[in-house]
Amino acid sequence: MSTAAPKPLTRRAERTRAKLVTAARKVFEKHGVLETRIVDIAKEAGVAVGSFYTYFESKDELLREVAASLYGELIPPLPPDVGLDPRARIEAGNRAYVSAYQKNARILTLVQHQTLSDATLRGLYEEARAAFIARVERSIRRLQREGLTPKDVSARLAAHMLAGMVHEFCYTAFGFESLRFDPEEAISALTTLWTRALALKPEKKKSKP
Amino acid sequence: MSTAAPKPLTRRAERTRAKLVTAARKVFEKHGVLETRIVDIAKEAGVAVGSFYTYFESKDELLREVAASLYGELIPPLPPDVGLDPRARIEAGNRAYVSAYQKNARILTLVQHQTLSDATLRGLYEEARAAFIARVERSIRRLQREGLTPKDVSARLAAHMLAGMVHEFCYTAFGFESLRFDPEEAISALTTLWTRALALKPEKKKSKP
Amino acid sequence: MSTAAPKPLTRRAERTRAKLVTAARKVFEKHGVLETRIVDIAKEAGVAVGSFYTYFESKDELLREVAASLYGELIPPLPPDVGLDPRARIEAGNRAYVSAYQKNARILTLVQHQTLSDATLRGLYEEARAAFIARVERSIRRLQREGLTPKDVSARLAAHMLAGMVHEFCYTAFGFESLRFDPEEAISALTTLWTRALALKPEKKKSKP
Amino acid sequence: MSTAAPKPLTRRAERTRAKLVTAARKVFEKHGVLETRIVDIAKEAGVAVGSFYTYFESKDELLREVAASLYGELIPPLPPDVGLDPRARIEAGNRAYVSAYQKNARILTLVQHQTLSDATLRGLYEEARAAFIARVERSIRRLQREGLTPKDVSARLAAHMLAGMVHEFCYTAFGFESLRFDPEEAISALTTLWTRALALKPEKKKSKP
DNA sequence: GATGAATGAGAATTCATTCAT
DNA sequence: TATGAATGAATTCTCATTCAT
Structure with a gap:
């Protein structure tokens, strides 16, 4: 209802974003949502922390995406x-x-x-x-x-x-x-x-x- | 089923402890468990933070007590x-x-x-x-x-x-x-x-x- | 050089004071000076924390006494x-x-x-x-x-x-x-x-x- | 003799780390080790407290490094x-x-x-x-x-x-x-x-x- | 876009000391 | 005097988020 800008991502961006979502799901599952720090997600995804914020505003936003797919x-x-x-x-x-x-x-x-x-x-x-x-x-x-x-x-x-x-x-x-x-x-x-x-x-x- | 000493509390201690439990329940209810800080409980109970630790090891311990009664x-x-x-x-x-x-x-x-x-x-x-x-x-x-x-x-x-x-x-x-x-x-x-x-x-x- | 008032202590007071010094020495030895809390000394001496302050102004003062005797x-x-x-x-x-x-x-x-x-x-x-x-x-x-x-x-x-x-x-x-x-x-x-x-x-x- | 990863630091990191060590030595010397708080070291080094923890686990760890060099x-x-x-x-x-x-x-x-x-x-x-x-x-x-x-x-x-x-x-x-x-x-x-x-x-x- | 160092606002916890009983 | 509960300043450490490179 508010997903805002469609923003077509470049191929690379698409990939990075996907890596983050996958990683998040994996790490959430392993350690729990609250216990998971952004660093953990980034590390699991193999990207830098900073990159996380290129695609998501916060941990919550990412969580919402994961939840929606679930x-x-x-x-x-x-x-x-x-x-x-x-x-x-x-x-x-x-x-x-x-x-x-x-x-x-x-x-x-x-x-x-x-x-x-x-x-x-x-x-x-x-x-x-x-x-x-x-x-x-x-x-x-x-x-x-x-x-x-x-x-x-x-x-x-x-x-x-x-x-x-x-x-x-x-x-x-x-x-x-x-x-x-x-x-x-x-x-x-x-x-x-x-x-x-x-x-x-x-x-x-x-x-x- | 319990750990070590039950330690009979003095009248005054009893009262303070009770104040804390009541306060916790109230504050948990108002702001959520996670959002509640020890200070909040203490403030609501009208005692000093330190007093919290006289009776409970952590927020979790207090929560358990609240839960049990619920x-x-x-x-x-x-x-x-x-x-x-x-x-x-x-x-x-x-x-x-x-x-x-x-x-x-x-x-x-x-x-x-x-x-x-x-x-x-x-x-x-x-x-x-x-x-x-x-x-x-x-x-x-x-x-x-x-x-x-x-x-x-x-x-x-x-x-x-x-x-x-x-x-x-x-x-x-x-x-x-x-x-x-x-x-x-x-x-x-x-x-x-x-x-x-x-x-x-x-x-x-x-x-x- | 400043030990101030000689203050003749009552028999009971004398005893309590001595208990504290002995206890302190024992606890200092067991756990280290810094690690020792007043409570520990009081507990070891079998008196209340408050009593400690009846005889000593601070942990340091007690320590000095222990040191002097050593x-x-x-x-x-x-x-x-x-x-x-x-x-x-x-x-x-x-x-x-x-x-x-x-x-x-x-x-x-x-x-x-x-x-x-x-x-x-x-x-x-x-x-x-x-x-x-x-x-x-x-x-x-x-x-x-x-x-x-x-x-x-x-x-x-x-x-x-x-x-x-x-x-x-x-x-x-x-x-x-x-x-x-x-x-x-x-x-x-x-x-x-x-x-x-x-x-x-x-x-x-x-x-x- | 060392634990796990040596992790080669970036130039910038190297500099910050060094600033911390230098600052620590100075502050330890001025106020004593025990009296020195992490904030003091950070302030002296001109960095945020958090940065301290990027490089050292605790004051003790830093102290060890200082000691070794001494x-x-x-x-x-x-x-x-x-x-x-x-x-x-x-x-x-x-x-x-x-x-x-x-x-x-x-x-x-x-x-x-x-x-x-x-x-x-x-x-x-x-x-x-x-x-x-x-x-x-x-x-x-x-x-x-x-x-x-x-x-x-x-x-x-x-x-x-x-x-x-x-x-x-x-x-x-x-x-x-x-x-x-x-x-x-x-x-x-x-x-x-x-x-x-x-x-x-x-x-x-x-x-x- | 990517990187990862820097930031600093919190929150928990400890314990010497006070003070009402 | 003795008691032990109450106090709260002080300190450590964490981690989401920013930002210079």
Whole structure:
């Protein structure tokens, strides 16, 4: 919303910038965001500290960029294949989320933490979260329209809560050493709970008399 | 479980220490944990910086104390009255959690965030969390034993996920400006989703004379 | 020169004061003067910090007291028995110094070090040193008068240098781990070098009529 | 003997580093080592405090560097001209030591004093001292071999003691206001005492057929 | 554009000394 | 006198950011 000047970078500049982002992600992941000093990022990227400021105004700005890309990966465009029955769609969504989270669990958690001290960052997170929830909400609303799920719980609330359940599960399961689960079992459980929570009726067979 | 000497404090010491804890909680809440400097706490407590170090080794140590008391409040001993039907019990639990969270929402969130950079603190959180989940798990297991809920999802997983749903809902609903809900509606929704997720059968009537 | 009021202390006060001096010496020796905090002394003495200030104005003042007593021990009144021949007297002096130093080597060294930052303390040291040297000087002067040692080196300079040799030897031999010597051999060597340095002629036999 | 990377400094860095060392030496000398704060050194060097930490980890590290260079100056490579008779050689050695000490008397004393609280520093001093003594010892051993001095005192002990005499004399003569001597007279006295202590026989004339 | 040295505003921590009890 | 909590000046060290080369 404010990314300002598009500024076409030269080839070299592009490369340096990219090196910095990659390096930052690596170092953040290894040592934590707060613990990471600009020097560390620069060193990892193999450039001078000064160069950092050629591309970013501050550590926070860089962090935001990293966060944006992470959140992008978290909620993949959407399950591309249609026609699946509700439970299958839900499972696909859960599986996608869990896998994506797992892949970047540590850094996701770390970034999440900066959320509090940086309003912009929080905005980014809320945005990503909202996008995910919106999709869920839309899906629930459709089910309600089709009479497959009751309307006693508002689609918005339900979406919030169910999406939250999945997110929180990932956060703790991947963030705390002590909570390890078999991913498949977890996905299945999440899906079952979710499906039942919506009191999903078996899809009306469109078919065969 | 504790290190060395408990050292009984004099009346005056006791008072100063308490002033510091109270002040810390207030200042943490107002400005954030990271942003709070020892001086701020001391000033708020109306004592000299040095006095801080008479009672605490570092900000972290004090934070841990604050956290412990917060987590204590979060999961109240348990609903004392029995004989409630499952849905009522679930609702009671949810209501308790939501209210407790709401009361200290901001500082809870802030403390939570320090969880990543301080292992001891994280331990405290995991412990509190585990206690809550354990209660839920026990309750689910009982329902399973009584044949009121299916066993296709392990009690442990279900407990994790449902407790997580509630927690995460509180975290976001109270933590993000943009997500405001009517508490009663939320509690009711959480309870409905939870109950349905467990596919709770209406309690077998013990009755019929 | 300024010890001010004699102030007769009560029995109890006397005891507390003594406890502090003893404690200080012990703690200084164990941890070094600079490293020792008033609390340490008080704790070791089993009294409250505040009590320290009842008897001493500062750590320095206490240190001076400790130093004075140490220096007192270093140069014992003098070898009481007369009539010894010069070499024997010299040996006696050296032996006394070496033994006295050895007994309190560590703390002597530590105290010595404070000498630079505390003029009063330095005064004390110089005084003690001067006393020792004065004795040596007197002794050399007598030998010169008796024609037993040449006058080409002034008694004052010689006293300084020879006394210094002994002192420095003790300082390094007892202060550095790496320089250990057999005390007897050392005393003998010191005495030989000293005697020869003075080109001592065998005492003129008073005898033979 | 050194830790890790020597890192070749840029011209500018080199200059800043040197400024710091020079400044430190000056400030240490003026106010004492302990009394000197990092800010003082930085101010004297005309750089920011932060720059201090670009080159040194702590005051102690810098002090070690200063000490090393001082000790280096104290024991000059060695009197280059040979063929001197023993007494002349001894006198040359003493003169060199006294002059070198005198030139940096104050700071040498100050540095010496830090020796106790910093083991590394002490190591440096012991090393320098050992080098000086070793030279003396070698020289005495040669004299013993040539039959010019008796073997009743071991070369090692004698070296320790005589070198100590000279050192201690410098330490007190230049360190204490009250002990001023005419340098020439002192050097002569030291040499005489030293020579006699070794009972040096006049060199056998190589001459006369 | 790149470099890396220089900057200096903070923040934590210590401990001699005071003083109310 | 004894106690020990309270005080706060003093110092060290860090690291984001600037800027001369």
